[in-house]
Amino acid sequence: MRSQEEEENTKPEEQLPLVLVHRPPTFDFPFRRRLQAHFRLLDPFDSPEALSRHAQQVRVLLCVDPTPISADLLRRLPSLQLIVGSSAGVDHIDLSECRRRRIAITNAGAAFSDDVADYAVGLLIDVLRRVSTADRFVRSGLWPLKGDYPLGFKERLANSDILIACCALTEETHHIINKDVLKALGKGGVLVNVGRGALVDEKELSKLLVHGELHGAGLDVFENEPDVPKELCELDNVVLSPHCAVVTPECFEALEQLIVHNLKAFFSNQPLRSAINL
Amino acid sequence: MRSQEEEENTKPEEQLPLVLVHRPPTFDFPFRRRLQAHFRLLDPFDSPEALSRHAQQVRVLLCVDPTPISADLLRRLPSLQLIVGSSAGVDHIDLSECRRRRIAITNAGAAFSDDVADYAVGLLIDVLRRVSTADRFVRSGLWPLKGDYPLGFKERLANSDILIACCALTEETHHIINKDVLKALGKGGVLVNVGRGALVDEKELSKLLVHGELHGAGLDVFENEPDVPKELCELDNVVLSPHCAVVTPECFEALEQLIVHNLKAFFSNQPLRSAINL
Numbered sequence: 364m365r366s367q368e369e370e371e372n373t374k375p376e377e378q379l380p381l382v383l384v385h386r387p388p389t390f391d392f393p394f395r396r397r398l399q400a401h402f403r404l405l406d407p408f409d410s411p412e413a414l415s416r417h418a419q420q421v422r423v424l425l426c427v428d429p430t431p432i433s434a435d436l437l438r439r440l441p442s443l444q445l446i447v448g449s450s451a452g453v454d455h456i457d458l459s460e461c462r463r464r465r466i467a468i469t470n471a472g473a474a475f476s477d478d479v480a481d482y483a484v485g486l487l488i489d490v491l492r493r494v495s496t497a498d499r500f501v502r503s504g505l506w507p508l509k510g511d512y513p514l515g516f517k518e519r520l521a522n523s524d525i526l527i528a529c530c531a532l533t534e535e536t537h538h539i540i541n542k543d544v545l546k547a548l549g550k551g552g553v554l555v556n557v558g559r560g561a562l563v564d565e566k567e568l569s570k571l572l573v574h575g576e577l578h579g580a581g582l583d584v585f586e587n588e589p590d591v592p593k594e595l596c597e598l599d600n601v602v603l604s605p606h607c608a609v610v611t612p613e614c615f616e617a618l619e620q621l622i623v624h625n626l627k628a629f630f631s632n633q634p635l636r637s638a639i640n641l
Numbered sequence: 642m643r644s645q646e647e648e649e650n651t652k653p654e655e656q657l658p659l660v661l662v663h664r665p666p667t668f669d670f671p672f673r674r675r676l677q678a679h680f681r682l683l684d685p686f687d688s689p690e691a692l693s694r695h696a697q698q699v700r701v702l703l704c705v706d707p708t709p710i711s712a713d714l715l716r717r718l719p720s721l722q723l724i725v726g727s728s729a730g731v732d733h734i735d736l737s738e739c740r741r742r743r744i745a746i747t748n749a750g751a752a753f754s755d756d757v758a759d760y761a762v763g764l765l766i767d768v769l770r771r772v773s774t775a776d777r778f779v780r781s782g783l784w785p786l787k788g789d790y791p792l793g794f795k796e797r798l799a800n801s802d803i804l805i806a807c808c809a810l811t812e813e814t815h816h817i818i819n820k821d822v823l824k825a826l827g828k829g830g831v832l833v834n835v836g837r838g839a840l841v842d843e844k845e846l847s848k849l850l851v852h853g854e855l856h857g858a859g860l861d862v863f864e865n866e867p868d869v870p871k872e873l874c875e876l877d878n879v880v881l882s883p884h885c886a887v888v889t890p891e892c893f894e895a896l897e898q899l900i901v902h903n904l905k906a907f908f909s910n911q912p913l914r915s916a917i918n919l
Binding site for chain 1: 886
């Protein structure tokens with residue numbers, strides 16, 4: 364006897380459940396091939412006419428990266444019942460339209476939690492102890508020229524007020540970390556943002572950092588990625604990284620498991636994991 | 642009645658216990674003034690003739706930084722009984738001469754432990770998650786040009802074999818982390834060195850890193866500081882910092898307390914803290 368898995372693997376492609384892939388032009392999942400063993404992936408980048416041909420019947424959309432899902436796109440998919448997201452945030456999706464249409468959404472759940480937590484700690488220690496600044500200093504050949512102790516390496520961790528932003532970006536949390544919050548953190552305060560850029564009022568943050576009214580910041584996310592305020596790039600009490608806290612093999616592995624589970628669950632009427640409360 | 646402290650503070654300087662300061666030309670303790678309330682500090686950089694005038698009677702030498710203490714220097718101080726060191730390591734001191742002369746030595750004890758541990762974790766996360774590399778990438782303006790996911794951000798921490806070098810440098814530990822140890826760590830291995838540069842065979846380390854036979858390294862110390870092997874500066878899996886793991890206000894505060902304690906203890910025949918076993 365053949366297992367269900369083998370059965371699925373030998374099905375002709377057109378008998379597999381249809382999943383529309385929505386992705387940026389520059390990136391696809393490393394585990395795409397394995398998904399294709401179970402699902403018929405419809406990728407407009409592979410066959411540009413695919414979307415128009417199948418738009419009426421698509422029930423599931425797999426969103427790679429936080430690729431925007433507008434009300435416009437949703438209107439072209441009248442049968443859509445589920446969006447399987449691959450990021451923790453869902454701010455790239457028109458949620459009110461999903462709510463109206465009762466389209467379910469799942470996100471990355473806890474797939475990224477461990478690695479983002481590690482990264483947040485890394486950013487924090489880096490800001491407080493200026494690891495990246497030290498690395499720049501050594502690489503640029505300044506150590507033999509300027510001698511010891513050139514930098515104001517600071518603060519034991521316990522001495523700082525630390526705010527780690529890692530919540531979802533919604534209408535309610537947009538600029539939740541505003542001038543008042545940052546001023547309350549004060550001159551000894553450190554902000555780490557591994558959530559979404561727009562959680563923070565970036566202009567106010569930049570001003571306070573430039574004027575020394577905040578001790579430092581470790582930022583993995585920005586309001587207008589990939590654009591980063593130039594004034595931040597000049598500062599030594601800031602550590603900047605290109606939205607990469609989750610980019611590890613382990614995150615992708617956990618994500619693959621979750622996505623496969625949710626797609627299979629949907630097509631067999633089983634409960635979804637990490638469904639977003641709309 | 643006046644307290645003992647006040648009594649001391651009002652003593653004429655020449656009645657205070659004599660302590661010879663041995664320091665590099667570019668650095669002195671930030672807490673020097675407070676030491677001068679209790680001790681008569683003799684600094685050859687202040688008065689070049691002081692050493693020759695007082696060399697015969699000096700009983701205590703306060704060593705700022707790991708400034709070399711040679712057998713030659715010790716021979717010029719025939720009454721020396723105690724060296725109060727300010728670093729964790731004592732490899733800058735001619736230990737066999739101290740042993741022969743029964744000169745006691747104290748080091749920084751645990752004054753630096755917390756901050757060095759923080760820094761080691763910072764280096765480790767930085768190497769594994771490439772925080773400094775990410776920071777360089779963003780600052781150099783490459784993010785908008787190269788797009789997302791340009792770097793191979795790696796590994797959850799638990800997947801790596803990690804060796805943190807933080808022991809003292811002695812004859813026995815010189816190059817204790819040699820080619821064999823590094824090869825045993827293997828391609829997934831990460832070395833963090835917050836001890837002394839010469840604990841590691843730096844040439845072998847550089848070779849293995851260049852050839853990808855070691856995952857990465859976070860180095861705060863080097864064999865020939867401030868010279869760092871140029872090939873290390875080219876690598877993205879290496880984080881380099883200029884021997885600054887201990888350079889924090891809190892470390893200096895803890896060190897001040899320890900040094901004041903040990904100097905007072907010596908002059909009042911009390912037991913020393915953090916005495917080195919010779």
